[in-house]
Amino acid sequence: MTTIPALDVVELKKTYANGVAALKGVSLTVQPGDFFALLGPNGAGKSTLIGILSSLVNASGGDARIFGVSIRTQRSAAMRLVGLVPQEINFNLFERPFDICVNQAGFYGIPRAVARERAEKYLKELALWDKAFESARTLSGGMKRRLMIARAMMSEPRLLILDEPTAGVDIEIRRSMWKFISAINAAGTTVILTTHYLEEAEQLCRNIAIIDKGRIIENTTMKRLLAKLDVETFVLDVAEPAYTLPVVPGVRLTQVDEFTLEAEMSREHDLNSLFAALSQGGITVRSMRNKANRLEELFVRLVEAGAAKTGKEAA
């Protein structure tokens, strides 16, 4: 039996009235239950794609089906299956969080008694219950972001789209938000995430698409994508100032400051020869870590490669 994809985007196009082509025929598929990362630099088309999927932006061409339901021909039925956590705060700041959640459920046709129960449940789960009956204006930035997650959960959607939900949120709250969303995903909700914190995408998501200049430039599993990275950079903290660096074949060793070295090498290269050479040179390594997360390195390379290709084509 074939599984109906949670999201099936087919040749989706969007050209704005000012002539900007934000999407130039995007196609991608997200399977039910997936935790899917949609990444791309600023202005790549992520928000336009999410806007179309949540019916806030009209597509110029193509279609998207949510669990088999077309957003173009069956908008209402499709929207019933989607929950959106947008990038910008978009609730009424003069209303109370409890009312914002209950009203949101009402827009989805959920009776008030059920809505009140759900509002209490999700506001408690997102640690907002003590603020539930205060004006939304009084919430901190992190609380406002959590309120938008609680609001999106009011309809208990099968597909939850999160557009940079942790932007500007401190690390502690960010972690609690991911814990909540991971639990929602584990319970069966398909999650699509866009974020600029790539280490989070690497940790949380199983599949990934990278969009740039309105086109999908990569769409694969996180494992396969990370396997493409053939070079790694390690940061080494050394015990004494290292003035002369040994030459290690296959390793580019550079000095960052008196007590810090960087070693860039192929993933195939073993670390033993590096440590042997450092040891011979009288350099004691106290600790070692990856310079950046692997996904970030890949992301930058893919986008830069795309930009170089576009430059050549334009030339």
Place this chain on the structure above:
Amino acid sequence: MNRMQALQEEGRGMSANPNLVALGTITRREVMRILRIWTQTLLPSAITMTLYFVIFGRMVGSRIGEIAPGIAYIDYIVPGLIMMAVITNSYGNISSSFFGAKFGRHVEEMLASPMPSWVILTGYVAGAMLRGLIVAVIVLAISLFFTRIHLYHPWITLATVLLTSAVFSLAGFVNAIYAKKFDDIALVPTFVLTPLTYLGGVFYSVNALGAPWRELSYANPILYMVNAFRYGLLGLTDVSLGVAFVVMSAFAVVLGAIALRLLERGIGLRS
């Protein structure tokens, strides 16, 4: 049950009509807003109309005398003043509330929901009409301190208030859809509604005007609303009641169709 129905049931998980629940939600939210900021929504009309009754009714009106046999000038202007309050409040409620939702981006809560456009429109119009009705009752109650009004035709009175309120709610909604800044929703009430209301026979009978002002007055839709309402309260009118209801109904239908079309196409709302 086909797959579509199954999906809908699954997403809903409830038996209540989702569109009715959504409609109730918007209407309730609008009413709560009106009551929350009652000093901005209900009080100003009460104060303004009290001043009209005192100045135009008592002080100026006492020198004018009777407009028709047994009808003092202050009695004559009551229906027009109530209509004036209904018009400005219905229009102002929907234009400020819907434009505020656009400006604050919380209109996206509704646009991204499964609600059909007609539910959004009906909910906002219902809220604005309720404000129009509440204000009409308040102004009528105040007028009882100054006049002895009798309801000659209650159903005509009620039908006129509802239709007038619906027409100006829809007009306010269209204004809010096109508005890009708060100034845009203040222009129409200042430069269109107020002059049309003052020239719509609130303070005088158009029969007292000479040509061509009298004929020109018949092109003003507010004239029909004020006169139909005056007929309901006093049994007096300058226009045919049938024509008045045709004009009001036609405006309601045309403006409703325009508002719905704009909402469907996402003009000013969806990029």
